[in-house]
Amino acid sequence: MTARFNHTIIAAKDTAEMAQFYRELLEANDLPAWGPFLNLSIGEGVMLQFAAPPMEFSPNHFAYLLDDAHFDCALATIRNRGYERWADPQRTRPGEINNEHDGRGVYLLDPAGHYLELITQPYL
Incomplete structure (x- = not known):
């Protein structure tokens, strides 16, 4: 299997x-x-x-592959809710998205502080 x-x-x-x-x-x-x-x-x-964890936890990174239409909806939600977003994981390009790997991507934090990456094309 x-x-x-x-x-x-x-x-x-x-x-x-x-x-x-x-x-x-x-x-x-x-x-x-x-x-x-x-x-x-x-x-x-x-x-x-x-x-809910029984102890303090470190943030994790979760990347989600979305189709273009879903990415557009997610990005609209991010903007409408006023969530901070970045084009890069280092958070040096605030308010932007990227156009890497022949697609689009954006980074943000979820309410627990985990790092989310939304992309429209896989890296490989």
């Missing part, structure tokens, strides 16, 4: 706020919640599980 990515747990002190953010930005769908997990589904059956 070829390995495929199935799910990840994303640490968040406010799981409801995080779920709402991801629903709006990634057009994620609700899944049944259980235990400490508030669950959403994105493309190809990947599950995002939000849970």
Whole structure:
């Protein structure tokens, strides 16, 4: 069997706020919640599980591949909500997007402080 990515747990002190953010930005769908997990589904059956960690956590980086129409909608949401955004992971180009890898990309932080990258073309 070829390995495929199935799910990840994303640490968040406010799981409801995080779920709402991801629903709006990634057009994620609700899944049944259980235990400490508030669950959403994105493309190809990947599950995002939000849970409050028992300790402090370091921010992670999550990159999401979007088609052009979804990127346009996500970018409009980012702008309308006034979220800070950058064209680069070093955050030296605020308010911009990039046109790298024959596509478009943008970086932002989610409500828990995790780094998000939205791209329209994979790197490889």
